[in-house]
Amino acid sequence: MASISKRPSKSGMTYRIQVKIKDKGSGEIKVHSTTWKPPVGLTPKQMEREVVIFASEYENAIKALETASGEPTQSAETTFSDYALWWLKRRKNEVAASYFVNCESAIELTNKHIGGYKLKELTPNIIQQYYDKLDRMEKTVTVVTAKPALRERMNQTGIGYMKLRYEKNFSSCSLSNALAGKQISYEYAKRLAETLGEKTENLFNVTHTTQKYAYETISKIKRTIRAILATAKKQRLIADNYASADYITFPKRPPRDIDYMDDEDAKKFYKAADEFPDIRYKTAMLTLLLTGMRRGELCGLEWSDIDFDNATITIARSLTAVRKVGLVLKDPKTESSKRVIAISDKLITVLTEYRAWYEEYREMHGDKWENSNRLFIGEYGGNIYPGTINMWMKRICQTAGLEERTVHSLRHTNITMQIAAGVPIVTVAGRAGHARTSTTTDIYSHFLKTADRSAAQKLEEIFG
Structure with a gap:
């Protein structure tokens, strides 16, 4: 029970309330105290009654907040x-x-x-x-793209790309996107406009649309x-989990929309990447297309992951950009995503060429080099921002005369081409890093049906 003691002061009577709580785990006694000052106008009897009520409420609050670990106690009464x-x-x-x-x-x-x-x-x-x-x-989506006035304003003020990047600390990826007419965040556009001494709407197109989640x-x-x-x-705070399928009706999952290239487009993309003059674009795009790895897995690759003698790549980590956090290096998506996959002689040749360029590039930067050992790098050898891979993808698509595709479409293209070629589904799933073959069959069921029809036709040709 809370102890109450009077404390006369120049400003009037106050009460000290003290609560002692015994930690059941350690046996330690913890003392909590507070002071209560009666509102003006109360009689002595009213003060005595009100302080008892206050002390009781204070004691209950302390008991509700204390556990052996010092963390708030959770109960069925907790919101x-x-x-x-x-x-x-x-x-x-x-x-x-x-x-x-x-x-x-x-x-x-x-x-x-x-x-x-x-x-x-x-x-x-x-x-x-x-x-x-x-x-x-539905949610409101704000789409922001630069007007031609952005470059004009940069020229007028003398605040160019390099100054914005290194003196004003604007990220290179978003800045490049802005200058390329690609979508950027409203906050980034606003800050950029303020730096250039102009209103946001004068330098950027801002549109608001609503769409379902x-x-x-x-x-x-x-x-x-x-x-x-x-x-x-x-914790036995509730009788059952009322958010589970035992109690809740969930809508049927809509069919997956798989973005992939057909054989003709894939060949065009391959040719454009293989002949592209920038070895970074070439190597990254061919690695994605020929292995089917995810973008984050590509960004997380290190030179030690490439076994040139045995022609394999080890996928052991993923580098992703996390909102509110920044770049995060983590384990791949699932335990099965950690894998070693065989690669073609062609990709070994490309990686060998890229290694020679990499060594020369590192020597050129001397003491400024950040020795990250990453295969694909940002400035001075540091981590590459995953959005940069999107830009490279767009460039290769343009060169190939193809409509813009996502980086992930290369993964889908790789997997669908394996299925079409008759590669066993267990092998396809293993190379993709899927935990279960059912994941592969669920996602690519349409292509498996096509392969099944093709197999039936081949059997007819054999026995016909």
């Missing part, structure tokens, strides 16, 4: 908002930075809708209604809620 933030804090050092940021965004959005409910108040109906709202929800984005939000309530169930 979803508070519990979700506690859960997120606990997960921070256990998960990848990208996963943490995605969960943070999911919780921020979810708390606006169901954050005020206590855990004990959550029902399948409440969660289902929120999920249904998520499925219909992508299915995968919504799925990540739902998975986050399910994970949070799974923890609450483990």
Whole structure:
């Protein structure tokens, strides 16, 4: 029980409230105290009554906040908002930075809708209604691209690319995108305009459109809620996980839209990359096309991953750009994504040529060189920004006379071409880094059906 003691002062009577809590784990006694000053106008009897009420509330609050570890105690009375933030804090050092940021965004959005409910108040109906709202929800997308006036203003002010990059600390990737007429963030455009002493709208086209959230984005939000309530169930704060499929109806996943090149376009792309004068573009694009690795895996490659004698590449890490964090080097997407794959003689030849260029480039930069051992590098040998690979991809597509494609389309192209060539699905899945062959068959089911039809036709030709 809280102890209460009077303390007369020049400004009137105050009360000191002290609460002692015994840590059940260590047996240590922790003392918490606070001061209560009665509102003006209370009689002595009213003061005595009010201070007892205040002391009781203070004691209950302290008990609710204390555990053996010193962390807030969670209970069925805890709001979803508070519990979700506690859960997120606990997960921070256990998960990848990208996963943490995605969960943070999911919780921020979810708390606006169901954050005020206590855990004990959550029902399948409440969660289902929120999920249904998520499925219909739209977001405002701001598209910002530079006007010709941007270059004109840079020329007028004498603040060119190099000054913006090195003196004003603008990132090279976004700056290059802006000057190439590609989309950049509104915040970046605003800062750039302010640096050039001009209004944002005078230098950039700014349009706002609304669109539905992508299915995968919504799925990540739902998975986050399910994970949070799974923890609450483990702690016996709730009877069951009402965000699970046992209680919730989920919409059917829409068919995957696989962006890939057909044989003709793939040959054009290969030729354009192989003949491109910049060895960096050539090597990166052919590595992606001929191995099917992910963009982040390409950016994470090191020279020690290339076995020139045995013609293999080890994929052991991924370098990605994470919102609010920056560049993050992490393990590949899944444990199966760590793999060693065989590469063609052609790719070995290209990598050998690239190594010779790399050594010369490193010598040229002398003491400025950052010895990262990365295969594909930024300025002075440091990490390459993944967005740079997008720019290289766009350039090769333009050279090949193809419409602009995503870097990931090269992965899809590689896998679909293996399937079409009759490569066993186990081998395809292994080279792709898929944890299960079912992942490969689910994503590329249409192409497997085509291969199956082709096999049937070949059998008919044999026996016909």
